[in-house]
Amino acid sequence: MLMNRSPDRRQLLSVAAATGTSLMLPKLGSAAVVRSAQVKTENAKPGTRQWMLSKTRIDPATKYRCPWIEGYVSHASILPGETLQVMVSTNSVSEFTIEFYRLGYYRGDGGRLVHASGTLQGSVQEMPSVGPRRLQNCQWPSSYEMRIPEDWVSGVYVGKLTELTEGLQSYVIFVVRDSRHTELMFQCSDHTWQAYNRWPSQFSLYDDGETPWHWGGESQVSFNRPYGKYCQILDSPLSIGSGEFFLWEFPFVYWLEREGYDVTYVSNTDLHRDAEQPLRCDGFLSVGHDEYWTIEMFRNLQAAIGSGVSAGFFSGNAVCGRIQWDDVTRSLHRVGVFGPPGGTREFSSMSTLKHERPYANELIGAHSTGPVTGGADWICSQPDHWLYAGTQMQRGDAIPGVIGWEWHGDPAEIDGLEIVARGPTQSAPGVPNGGEYTATVYPGPKNNIVFNAATCWWADGLSEPPGYVRPSVYTSPQGPDGRLQQITRNVLGRMRRS
Template identity: 30%
Template sequence: MGSEQIRRWESGALAHAVTDPFGQGPVPWLRGGETYFGDSGQIVPWYVDPEPAPRPGGRGGGTRATTTRSSPDGGGPNAADDVHLQIKGFTSTGAVAPGDAIDFHITVDPPQEFSVDVYRIGHYGGDGAAKITSSPRLSGIVQPAPLAADRTVSCHHWWLSWRLQVPTYWNIGAYVAVLTTADGYRSHVPFTVRDNQPADLLLLLPDITWQAYNLYPEDGRAGASLYHAWDKDGRLLGEADAATTVSFDRPYAGAGLPLHVGHAYDFIRFAERYGYDLAYADARDLHAGRVDPTRYRGLVFPGHDEYWSAAMRRTTELAREQGTSLVFLSANTMYWQVELSPSASGVPDRLLTCRKRKGPGKPVLWREVDRPEQEVLGIQYAGRVPEPHPLIVRNADHWLWEATGAHEGDPVEDLVAGEADRYFPRAPLPPYDERVLLAHSPYRDPDGVPRHQETSLYRSPSGAWVFASGTFAWSPALDRPGHVDPRIQRATANLMDRICKRD
């Protein structure tokens, strides 16, 4: 029984690993689904390339990662994991502006030198990322074990390993620090560089939802997320025994990339390829009031964005009322209500709390406090989709489907996947001048019950457009190898052009 349990959690840690995404060209990875494990204890991917993409020849636009030691499959350096903690790290700062510093806290076991290569996510001629800078060789140490209290795991006591002073000339965007040890183990730390300059579109990276799913350390002992924890025998426990508070002061599980991070990167590559004027921020920026919606024509929520604070929702609703459009490219958005609080040392917004159905107080589903998410999105979460189904085009004469070649009732294969939203007739709708459902797609839920997905668009009285794709698979269709669909690319461009008022 013991060895079986070890296989259960070790398989999870290793399955989360990514060998060398920045040597694979367009960064075509995605980890798992909305849960980490199937009944067998193995990761159950819902929408992922079964084999790594072949490495293309150089096409310009960035320097590729340097391979220091090959893994057995020849895919580049060995991926660090949470069992052995060969190299793991996190930043103790949120999004930073050019000219600011970002602090990295890194553990290395066994102690040895390591380096940090910093990449910016973008199109870059199809490469998907460009190397921007590299650190000098740094001295790595074994940091203290994570601290845990009531399932909340924190590494806030780790020593500072490296401070990156972001040059003023760096482009804003989504960045990944790639950590590599001298003996060839690798991990990743994502971070955001933002500013307050006006732009057509503001991309909001869902770091709050990323942290809710973070099971670090995924080692069969200490790790906990808002979904899972471990018992004393290394068995994976469910939501009833999971954490109610998680900390941002810790690495992400496995290879250090958040669950669903690929959704945001898919949209970034698409938007940069077609020249959209894009600004960047994190969900915590939206929460903390650092986002002024009047500076943008549209706010884009590119990936799974399930956990929302009251302040996030208030600012987003205000944006819509002031004429700023909203674009939700995933499903199960704005589902749980959360609170953010300072760390023990007083740093703001380092602890994320969601009590779900545990303990006293009000329920924390937005729809259960009489504020269903449909009042913002126009549709809301309906449930899981156990295997991909086609999206069925509806209202094909609408301008969103213009020049896509889509006709009424056409299937867009595999586009309803992961989770799905639909219109709920008994839930209130937002005020609107125009409203249309652009897809109506039948599928069966995990129990075999017939369900359907819908894609929604409405125009607020302020003139703002609000689009909700109603499926996890929309962003991957924009620029993920093996999943690109030209109809979805064109439809998304039609929407963005309308919002950005391109001729």
């Protein structure tokens, strides 16, 4: 069929002209052209905005929970051919439906309907007892099962749950991964989504029963439970059941797929379990708020960089909390900090955790440092650097509000490391808080690179997809910016190995 043919060079140039994209075209007939056709073909299919929740409600007694319709899935990440189980509770008892959508660009609609369940019978599921470290580990029976079709393209998928008594809705969310070699690998920061998940009420990694912002080892959180509504900074109804994906990561996904990059998707748990995962890409992407890593994740990506894979940390507060993963309960808890003692101007209880090497800046280039939170403009410090090619930015030029709400500083002593943007952080406009962010680039051993954007909010400057809510605390990002988009193209272009 015509849609399965890879586009020729003339077609790619036409796309570039129509979209304003700066493409680094591979040689004719190269594998890169064939690979990239998959994402482009997928996004050419009819999209819809029906993936968005249209009627939501939160129980005020819990602050975060939608007990009328809520659920979770058996896999954070799943391959085609494997069976996904969806566990759903409806209180009161109600019939319900599940509509599954892949999220992407889809001509601006942001999603495509890929499967619908039909009408299902709901029930009130039993609440779990509180376990060690206040663990909430639901053991609900499966409400719906489906074998992931072989033709589902790797991506982030949501199941929109709708109870049929009042029409109230929430999500379940999961990643479909593949095993092919790609230009880019997008890692969802779902360890961090789960860490901040307070479902059913004050049971996040930050809740020890005494304080809502505990930063020690006294809490544990499981993927065997629904995601409650997001608990910080902004009010986002689309976060009910979807963790933090729509807040910090979706604008990056939307832009990548609009631009036609060849991209595959994985979960944090994939990097934890499988050192081979990052070896099948040219560039590995950490996006948004990627705070919680295991030592296995650190070592696996470190080894991949050593083998020639590039990495882009388009994220803030990344690789900060060192966690231990438990396969039996699908849960995680803190065991340490990827940074030096006192390096973050310690939160309460952080001193009870181990602070030992490796430090995050030894992987990223910079890392979380005191006072951790704050905001700033992205200020150009090396206008002649390849990073700024095509932006016309001069030394001292600023992109407003890009840095926030957590950022990276304290650059590591790595041979060849360059600081490409830096500036003071603030607690409010015009009120410095004593911090300094540093965005960095350093060379890998095989003509690869590691880029650090030093902010959770980079994706805000790439796109503004349907349903997106702009953050504003300490400072306010200003949305899509052509200079930031071009910087991103420059970084991703440098990652390409073929």
